[in-house]
Amino acid sequence: MRRFVVEADGGSRGNPGPAGYGAVVRDGDTGRILAEAAEFIGHATNNVAEYKGLIAGLRAAREIDPDASVDVRMDSKLVVEQMSGRWKIKHPDMQPLAAEAREVFPRGRVRYSWIPREKNKEADRLANEAMDAGKAGRQWEPRPAVASGPAAAPAAEEPLETAAPKAGWAAPADLGTPTTLVLLRHGETHLTPEKRFSGSGGTDPELSEKGRWQAERAAEALAARGSVQAVVASPMRRTRQTAETVAARLGLDVRYEEGLREVDFGAWEGLTFAEARERYPEDLTAWLGSTKVRPTGGGESFATLTHRVGVARDKVLARYPGKTVLVVSHVSPIKTLVRLALGAPPDALYRMELSAASLCAVQYYADGNASLRLLNDTGHLR
Template sequence: MREFIVEADGGSRGNPGPAGYGSVVLDAATGETLIETYEYLGVVSNNVAEYRGLLAGLRAAHDLDPSASVHVRMDSKLVVEQMSGRWKIKHPDMKPLALAAGRVFPPGQVTYEWIPREQNKHADRLANEAMDSRASASSVRKPSAADGKLSSEEGKLSAAGGELSSAEGKLSAAGGELPSAGGKPSSADGKESAAEADVRAAKVVASPGWAPADMGAPATFVLLRHGETPLTPQKRFSGSGGTDPSLSDIGREQARRAAEALAQRGTIQHILASPLTRTRETAAAVAERLGIEVTVEDGLIETDFGAWEGLTFGEVRERYPDDLTTWLSDPEAEPTGGGESFAATATRIAATRDRLVAAYAGRTVLLVTHVTPIKTFVRLALGAPPESLFRMELSAASMSVVAYYADGNASVRLLNDTSHLRP
């Protein structure tokens, strides 16, 4: 049986923005490049581009030998984890993409591996080539027999291999469709739908070097942790699955001081809050001072800590020592009783982040949320590993700021500022 390696990547300059993918099929035994394919997709998100790259690579490998075993290597954690079956695909518009990829080869013939971006340079180069050239169709290139170099465009993927079928490739009526192989956005105005904007890769990789000067104003998120509740000074787990406590008297005073500081700042244009009581109460204090309405955003909710809700760290360590040890070392581990893992939280926050960045480009938005979401926003912006969550201090009613630019870069401007809480 032949063995292939498929390396695939996708990118979007703006996320959503001009996007493309690149895929390469290698002979696993010799390392020889068998097929290269890339395509400009129009205006779509990173996640869509990455899935399209995966599909193109798998279908190119299938055209070479449908009986071969295939090992996929990608730097998209989301795609790898979803296709490996370790992460659930909760969003209905992601399921057709994963389903299409899963149908190319029979079950068991394809394995997946996440690799760092620096190990995926071949596919990354092809994706950037597609975005630079805005090629209107997938280009398949093989090494030239004459000189061993890659020849120029030798052919195009067939309709079966180069694009999603109508049954698989269409997104819901709430958003547009995936672009056809011609690379044009399916919606009339070329903008990404709300449905497409809600699905992103959990990992954003910043482009190297200085950003151009004409990117325009970034989407700036001021991240405000809610004020104290009765559980806060006791350092008890308080997530989305607990008693949903209200602010304490101290917490209400902290919210008032935060509101005053934000009024002096004078740049907040919108306020979004997690649906839990403590965040809505904190947001209400700011909204009253600023005269801005609060929008509840479910994606900002705190992690569900399962059976650990309401317990101190010491109590959890005493009652669930093995589960706690695993949770501290594995971002995919869930708290006892079916809570939410850090990996699942990161996927949720990444999707929320990208949807809000698209919706509030060039504006300053106050996000009133919780410890884990705020730390996750910062971690993803820095490209830091999951264990960095345990190395950040985040006080009640503290403020952090992250700015997101049109090229996909992020800048952490502030972390855990509590100066407004001092007498």
């Protein structure tokens, strides 16, 4: 059984007053941060915010692996003692929140312990970020920075990423069988040859005739290799069609993962790069210069994409340890998985070529190390 550590906190500026919570989920063995959550919740007390942070942290852990055990660590003596069953919950505002927290994981799989505030800095930071965002009238967003251990602290100017640590020559020799993710980009749609923005906020096109041919060739190549044991895919139409073609050849079912969908390009959906630059020159320049900038019209930043793709990756790794899994997705999520495996900076996304129906492969080891084995292989399409 996999073990997680959830660190959660909440705060209220006024008690009651403007309130927010923060929570992080760590790998129980390595201390690496796997997920984070934060939210401004309006006018509330400290205790309500702390309970909501607990619930968010537990839910984030369940999203990664619903079969895991969880150690919850909080600097709220009240919440720890009440959830441990040693103190009665008398306040009517606390009772439904405690009941909600108990429903996230089965009884007996969550343990609670108190920690001093100075050891709960990450959750406290997130809670304050959420309150600051609420004060500014905006939503909280994750910040990108590699976090690889319990003492890792993100640089102030970079967001937190759920990134795999870099592999090294000094890694232990006996790490068991790695989990291999074979990354397949979907086949072409009618938008692909024209190089138009085609994300999760557009028309969700289906495969073109050429795209269906590409999916068949990928299916033949993967069947010939004979190593794929599971298929996971983005739920968008083009990835569903590609994944179902391959899975039918392999005799496997397809499991869909929302976190693998393409980034939302907002108002740029359906435009070529040149058209987007002509219509939104300042917005496009800002987007290219920072992973925290969203496309025009409320699209999705690459920082947000990185966070959800990292969570989706960890869910797949937790579900299929030691197996070879075909992951059918899109340009941006696959490039993000490759970048995180390499420990490369965010702008590395712009330095990769990823053709329609191409294959990449990354292996993940028990100590958290990752190794890129294949990039943009299109030999099966020749």
